[in-house]
Amino acid sequence: MAPPLDNCLTRNEWICGRYYSTRASELTDALQQHVEIVLISVLLGLVIAAPLALLARRYRKLEGLIVGTTTAIYTIPSLALFSLLVPWTGLGRRTVVIGLALYSLTILVRNMIEGLRAVPADVREAALGMGYGRGRLLWRVELPLALPTIMAGLRVATVSTVALTTVGAILDYGGLGQLIVDGTTTTFHAQVLAATVLVVALAVVLDLLLVGVQRVLTPWTRRRTTSAEAVVPG
Amino acid sequence: MNGVWDWFRDGDHWRGDTGVPHLLYQHSLLTVVSVLVAVAVGLPLALWLGHRGRGGVLAVNLTNVGRAVPIVALLSLLALGPLGTDPFGPFGRSGEATLVTLALFALPPIVTNTYTGMVEVDRDVVEAARGMGMSEATLLRRVELPLAAPLIIAGLRLAVVQVWATATIAALVAGPGLGRIITHGYAANQTAEVVAGSLIVAAVALALELIFVAIQRWASPLSVGGR
Numbered sequence: 139m140a141p142p143l144d145n146c147l148t149r150n151e152w153i154c155g156r157y158y159s160t161r162a163s164e165l166t167d168a169l170q171q172h173v174e175i176v177l178i179s180v181l182l183g184l185v186i187a188a189p190l191a192l193l194a195r196r197y198r199k200l201e202g203l204i205v206g207t208t209t210a211i212y213t214i215p216s217l218a219l220f221s222l223l224v225p226w227t228g229l230g231r232r233t234v235v236i237g238l239a240l241y242s243l244t245i246l247v248r249n250m251i252e253g254l255r256a257v258p259a260d261v262r263e264a265a266l267g268m269g270y271g272r273g274r275l276l277w278r279v280e281l282p283l284a285l286p287t288i289m290a291g292l293r294v295a296t297v298s299t300v301a302l303t304t305v306g307a308i309l310d311y312g313g314l315g316q317l318i319v320d321g322t323t324t325t326f327h328a329q330v331l332a333a334t335v336l337v338v339a340l341a342v343v344l345d346l347l348l349v350g351v352q353r354v355l356t357p358w359t360r361r362r363t364t365s366a367e368a369v370v371p372g
Numbered sequence: 373m374n375g376v377w378d379w380f381r382d383g384d385h386w387r388g389d390t391g392v393p394h395l396l397y398q399h400s401l402l403t404v405v406s407v408l409v410a411v412a413v414g415l416p417l418a419l420w421l422g423h424r425g426r427g428g429v430l431a432v433n434l435t436n437v438g439r440a441v442p443i444v445a446l447l448s449l450l451a452l453g454p455l456g457t458d459p460f461g462p463f464g465r466s467g468e469a470t471l472v473t474l475a476l477f478a479l480p481p482i483v484t485n486t487y488t489g490m491v492e493v494d495r496d497v498v499e500a501a502r503g504m505g506m507s508e509a510t511l512l513r514r515v516e517l518p519l520a521a522p523l524i525i526a527g528l529r530l531a532v533v534q535v536w537a538t539a540t541i542a543a544l545v546a547g548p549g550l551g552r553i554i555t556h557g558y559a560a561n562q563t564a565e566v567v568a569g570s571l572i573v574a575a576v577a578l579a580l581e582l583i584f585v586a587i588q589r590w591a592s593p594l595s596v597g598g599r
Contacts, residue, residue, distance in 0.1 A: 152453075213581050215537030217544065218570035221554050224563060294439065301442040305541055308558055315444055322448040322545045330452060334445035341440040 150327050157328040164317065169336055172313025175303050176344070179235045180296050183242030190243070191250035192276075204247060212244040216305045224309075234306035241302060242295040248369045249291025253284030286359055289352040290368040293345055300341040314340075375564030376571070385568075390552065392572065398464050399549040402542075403535045405463075406474035410531060413475075414482040415524075422490020422520070423512055431487040438480035443538050447473045448545050464548025470539070477538050478531040485527025489520030525591050529584035536580060540573050 146154035158165070190208075194201040211219070220237045227233040257280045265279045304315025312319065314333040321329035352359075379385060386392050421427035450469035451457050460467025493516050501515045543551025553569030556562075 210578065210581075213533055213537075213577050214574045215540040215577055217537075217540045217551055217554055218573040218577075221557075221566045221570040222574065224566060297436075297439050301440060304442040304444040305544065307444070308544055308555065315442065318442070318445050318448050319545055322452060325452055327452055330445070330448045334442070334449060337442055337445060338440055345440075 147328070150325070152327045152331050154328040158332065161329070165332060165336065168314045168317050168333065169340070171311070172300070172303055172315075172337070172340060175231075175234060175238065175306065175311070175313055176296065176299050176340075179238035179299055179303075180242055180292070182235065182239035183246050183295060183299075184292070186239065187243050187246035187250055190247050191254065194247070194251055195254055201251070205251070208244040208247050211240050216241065216302055217308060220305065220308060229309055231309075231311050234303070234309055234311045238299050238302055238306075242299055245291045245295045245298070245368065246288075249287050250284070252369045253287030253291075254280055256287065257283045282356065285356050286352065287369070289348060289355075293348045294368040296344050296348060297341045300337060300344060304337060375562075376567050379564045379568040390556070392553070395548075395550045395552060396572070396576075398462065399536070399539055402463055402470060402474060402539050402549055403532065406471050406539075407478050407528070407531050407535055409471070409475040410478035410482055411528070414479045415486055418483040418486035419490060419512065419517070422487045423508070423516060425491060427487065428491070431484045435480040435484050438477060443473065443477060443541050444545055446476065447542055447547060451545065451547075466542070466545075466547050470542045470547040470549075473542070474535045474538055478535050481527045481530035481534065482524075483527075485523045485530070486520065489523030489527075490516055492523070493519045521591055522588060525584070525588055529581070529588065532584065533577060533580055536573075536577050 142148070145156050147156050147160075190204050194204045214222070216237065219240065220233055223233045223237055227236055261279065261283065262275065265275050270279065303313050304318060306312035307315040307319040310316065314337045317329050317333035318337075320326075321333065384391075388394065418431070421430070447466070447469055450472055451466045455466075455469040455472060457466045457469070459465050460471070463471060497515060497519070498511065501511050506514070539547070539549045540551040540554070541547075542549055543555045550569060550573050553572070554566050557565030557567075557569060
């Protein structure tokens with residue numbers, strides 16, 4: 139009879155080289171799924187948030203309704219929100235992505251409204267005086283000036299979405315969260331720790347990427363020491 | 373939707389260790405105790421830092437770290453690691469790990485808001501109080517604390533609502549609480565049960581939010597109609 143295997147996997151160690159080498163594809167697959175969910179959700183959030191923010195700005199009466207509704211969604215615990223969506227969106231990827239996009243709305247809409255509001259009135263008047271139409275005013279003057287605040291919101295939304303995606307594991311679509319939940323059920327230490335480290339690393343990397351994007355897009359803010367603060371519900 | 377109604381009417385779902393009343397009690401107890409622990413640790417710390425006007429970096433970073441670390445991951449690590457999954461008093465399975473996780477997630481809003489509230493107290497008011505001969509302790513208690521109260525309560529509201537939500541997620545890995553109705557529903561492929569559990573959790577979350585709105589109004593009579 140062969141002697142019982144004795145390695146870091148059978149000893150269930152937290153850090154285990156054998157785990158990384160034998161299950162690397164599991165980790166990269168989960169990471170890839172995680173990145174996909176985050177990107178699609180945040181992009182969807184942006185696409186929905188932009189018209190809502192413009193509507194709220196155009197029609198003052200709608201602002202309270204839009205901000206209030208997106209904040210109320212934010213209050214609903216994620217596990218419950220995903221579950222309440224199931225009867226409409228089914229089990230799986232769509233529900234997770236829509237749920238996460240709904241969460242990102244709160245932060246994105248608020249920051250878009252705040253950013254646009256902070257554009258100085260005389261700048262706007264000057265542009266109108268120079269003959270800018272509404273579209274060009276928004277695209278060429280207001281949006282660039284609002285960008286630091288919008289990007290601050292986008293960073294917060296992205297980092298939160300990376301963490302929240304793990305809850306998608308309830309629908310078997312949680313990226314790295316799947317490995318964490320399964321690893322907890324089977325008390326697989328190396329898997330839980332590796333997936334956790336990857337989630338946090340992903341959040342940090344995406345946040346740094348967005349900081350880089352912001353620097354490229356708004357070169358005039360580089361010299362300033364303070365960056366815009368995100369407007370977070372509360 | 374009929375299935376959901378039937379689920380609520382089924383007497384079995386209102387009895388015993390997995391019944392709604394017991395899980396609701398467990399969930400509420402977890403929320404209250406972990407927020408109290410976070411307040412006991414975070415409030416004095418933030419009051420002191422804010423009074424001295426130091427530690428802003430800590431207050432901001434605490435929030436950022438809290439946002440990046442998934443609840444599921446922290447609870448898993450604590451439950452598999454030092455704290456274990458054994459039931460802990462009335463808190464149910466993985467009680468210790470769940471309590472610690474929830475308290476940690478309640479810390480950032482409490483510390484950040486308290487600190488911000490203290491730092492934003494008008495310096496002139498503070499100097500005037502000092503000039504009147506108030507001791508530092510009296511200054512903190514009679515001047516700074518009341519002026520910072522609205523922001524502190526706003527932080528408490530965030531903490532409570534967040535912990536309530538987080539406690540739901542706890543069931544996903546190992547934890548107790550109302551989330552178990554939802555995870556059980558998924559495991560048994562019962563959509564009605566999943567929806568019923570979610571409705572209870574969401575309804576209480578919204579109710580908590582509304583209660584705190586009322587408390588905030590009451591605590592800051594000056595700001596009524598101000599914003």
